[in-house]
Amino acid sequence: MGGGIGSRRVAAFAALSSWLAFAGCASQRDALDLAHNDKLYRTPRYQARLPVDRAVFVAPIADERDKRAADAAAPMWPQRPMADELWDRSIPEMLDDVLRDALRESGVVARIDDTVPPADETLLVTPRLHDLRGFLEEQPAGRCTLATLSLQIVVLGPADAAGVRKVLFDRSYDQSTGTQVARMPMPVPELYGRIVHDALARALLELDRSNVTRSGLPLVELDAAPAAGKAK
Numbered sequence: 001m002g003g004g005i006g007s008r009r010v011a012a013f014a015a016l017s018s019w020l021a022f023a024g025c026a027s028q029r030d031a032l033d034l035a036h037n038d039k040l041y042r043t044p045r046y047q048a049r050l051p052v053d054r055a056v057f058v059a060p061i062a063d064e065r066d067k068r069a070a071d072a073a074a075p076m077w078p079q080r081p082m083a084d085e086l087w088d089r090s091i092p093e094m095l096d097d098v099l100r101d102a103l104r105e106s107g108v109v110a111r112i113d114d115t116v117p118p119a120d121e122t123l124l125v126t127p128r129l130h131d132l133r134g135f136l137e138e139q140p141a142g143r144c145t146l147a148t149l150s151l152q153i154v155v156l157g158p159a160d161a162a163g164v165r166k167v168l169f170d171r172s173y174d175q176s177t178g179t180q181v182a183r184m185p186m187p188v189p190e191l192y193g194r195i196v197h198d199a200l201a202r203a204l205l206e207l208d209r210s211n212v213t214r215s216g217l218p219l220v221e222l223d224a225a226p227a228a229g230k231a232k
Contacts, residue, residue, distance in 0.1 A: 032088045033087065033089055033094055034095070034193055035089075036088075039190075041193030041196060043101050044102055044106065044197055044200050046205060048106060048107040052107065052108060052110050053110050053213070053214060054121075054123050054212075055109065055113040055122050056103065056110075056113065056122065056155070056213065058103065058127075059125065060092065060096055061127045061128070061129050062127070063129050065130065065133075077138055079146070082135065092129065095127075095129060095196070098200070099125075108208050122158070123158065123213065124165060125153065126154045126155075128152040130152060130172075131148055132147075132149050132151075134188035134189075136185075137178075142181040142182050142183050143183070143185055144185050145178065145179050145185045145191055147177055147178070148176045151203075153170075153172075153203050155167070169207065169210055171203065171222070173200075173203055175198060176195075177191060177195055206222055
């Protein structure tokens with residue numbers, strides 16, 4: 001009978017540890033929200049290298065995660081996904097705020113104009129979220145956490161006489177990352193914050209380099225987008 005109690009205690013501890021891998025920062029947080037908790041995420045510190053003069057309208061993020069192709073192969077080790085419902089707000093809502101803060105604080109745009117419909121001279125930023133997933137993976141020597149992001153940023157230029165806007169900028173930011181195997185790896189929400197930060201830092205740099213928000217300078221053609229990074 002003692003062995004049964006011990007087994008139940010081990011199982012309970014394992015379940016608690018699994019939860020802490022998702023929300024281990026919960027006891028120290030104000031909110032499980034990337035936009036409202038700097039323990040999970042901080043806005044990139046990038047600053048525009050030259051003055052800009054174009055305002056932008058930032059459309060709500062198009063959540064296209066359900067359109068991604070299914071993984072071709074099953075993972076080697078059992079994985080538990082982090083459900084969106086664990087966050088205090090929906091992921092698109094959080095990322096909308098995070099993106100707007102990054103654009104505003106970096107000086108890469110002159111201002112964010114929320115006028116609806118946008119003025120003809122205002123640029124349109126139309127972000128699309130293709131993938132954002134986090135997992136707790138059980139392995140023989142412990143566990144690790146994993147996260148994957150795919151975010152596309154499209155910028156449409158001023159409207160012409162016919163109301164048509166030309167694509168001025170179209171880049172995708174893909175990244176996968178993971179922790180080392182440990183008894184208590186970094187919580188998944190912190191991994192989300194890390195990959196979102198890195199993706200937006202790259203997006204700000206490339207928006208700045210492209211001159212898309214400078215009306216007096218020609219557009220700069222950027223190099224091909226780098227391959228998705230992966231670390232563990």
